Amino acid sequence: MTDTTPVSAIDTEQTDIKSNITITEPAQGYLAELLAKQGTPGIGVRIFVEHPGTPRAECCMAYNQPGEEDAADLQMPFEHFTAFIEAASVPYLEDAVIDYNKDRFGGQLTFRAPNSKVPKVGEDASVEERINYVLQSEINPSLAAHGGNVQLLELIEDEAGLTAVLKFGGGCQGCSAVDLTLRQGVEVQLKQQIPELMQVVDDTDHSLTDNAYYK
Secondary structure, X not given: OOOOOOOOOOXXXXXXXXXXXXXXXXXXXXXXXXXXXXXXXXXXXXXXXXXXXXXXXXXXXXXXXXXXXXXXXXXXXXXXXXXXEOHHHHHHHOOOEEEEEOOOOOOEEEEEOOOOOOOOOOOOOOHXXXXXXXXXXXXXXXXXXXXXXXXXXXXXXXXXXXXXXXXEEEOOOOOOOHXXXXXXXXXXXXXXXXXXXXXXXXXXXXXXXXXXXXX
């Protein structure tokens, strides 16, 4: 077994794309045991993202019966099984980590993929792309704990400088703590990572409180 060092897919004749997805040693052990119980020699796992690049993105793992893999899949061989990564999902699985944590109920396989909703952006990305990346990969996963989310409506240039206009939804819409969330959370994170951004404003109709986390 390997440790938690990211594993790159081996180059094949079909593709030279690589993936840095990490499957930790505890996760490898759990998957190996799970696959062994299927009684099918050569069975592996296939990893992919449904609805990639959208707020509905969901990371998935399924059994891969021998012969079911696509020719374009990236193959990541481990000691007891092979993981097949769907080629189209590779950009959305950048920096993804699959781990297994034991608990009193047995254990749980966890799948963290910070770029599944928005693929990692490069240095030449626009301010809008960089804002959307931070919102989807870092801020919205935190807001989701309260059933909330935030999205970028537009970027405007006014007397304060470059301003991001945001809209909150879910548990954040109408929430009594939303101003605190905006000023001490969202705005701070955005300005730290996007220095061109001078101001963040909220354009949400907070009179609607049906789903608010704090009334």
